[in-house]
Amino acid sequence: MPDVFSPAKRSWIMRQVRSRDTKPEMVVRRYLHAHGFRFRLHRDDLAGKPDIVLPRYKTVVFVHGCFWHGHLGCKHSDLPSSNRDYWERKIDRTMIRDRRNARALRRQGWQVLTLWECAIKDERTLQRRLLTPLRSVSRGREGP
Numbered sequence: 001m002p003d004v005f006s007p008a009k010r011s012w013i014m015r016q017v018r019s020r021d022t023k024p025e026m027v028v029r030r031y032l033h034a035h036g037f038r039f040r041l042h043r044d045d046l047a048g049k050p051d052i053v054l055p056r057y058k059t060v061v062f063v064h065g066c067f068w069h070g071h072l073g074c075k076h077s078d079l080p081s082s083n084r085d086y087w088e089r090k091i092d093r094t095m096i097r098d099r100r101n102a103r104a105l106r107r108q109g110w111q112v113l114t115l116w117e118c119a120i121k122d123e124r125t126l127q128r129r130l131l132t133p134l135r136s137v138s139r140g141r142e143g144p
Contacts, residue, residue: 020041020042020051022063022065024063024065024115024117024120025051025052025063027120028051028052028061028063028115028120028126028130029041029052031120031123031126031130032052032054032061032130035131037054037057037134038054038056039052039053039054039055039061040052040053040054040055041053046060046105046108046110047100047101047104047105047108048062048097048098048101048102048104048105050062050105050112051063054134056138057111057134057137057138058109058110058111058137059110059111059112059113059133059134059137060105060110060111060112060113061113061114061115061130062098062102062112062113062114062115063115063117063120064098064114064115064116064117065117066116066117066118067091068091068094069091069094069095069098069116070091070092070094070095071116071117071118074116074118075118076117076118077091079091098114102114111133111137113129113130113133115129115130
C-alpha cells in the first residue's frame, strides 16, 4: 500500500517525532519528583544518553516508546503494513542499540531501568518497576 502522504509531508511528520521531553518521559519525571527523587536529564557522557539519571542511586532510566523501541508482545508495537522491511530493519537496529547501551552502562556499574510507554499509565506498575528498585538501592543510605 503506498504512503498516503507526499514525501515532503511524510518527512515533516517524521521530524515532529520527539526524542526528548515526550509525554511518557514527563509522566515519569513528575512521578519521581513527587516521590522525592532528584535527577539529571539526558547526560550525553553516558551510553545512550539516558532519559533520566539518578547519580545518587547510580541508576539510569530509559522511557521507551513501544513502537519505536520494539516492545515485544505489545499492541502498540505493531509495524505498519506499508514499507514493512524498512520498519523491521529500523526497529531491529534500535533494539540492538538499546541492548548495547544497557550492557555498557551495567559494565560501568549503573543500574538500568527501562520503562515502556504502555506501562507507565498504571501507578502500581510505576511503583513496582521504578520506586521499588530505587528504594532497594537506597537502603542503608539517607534518601526518599
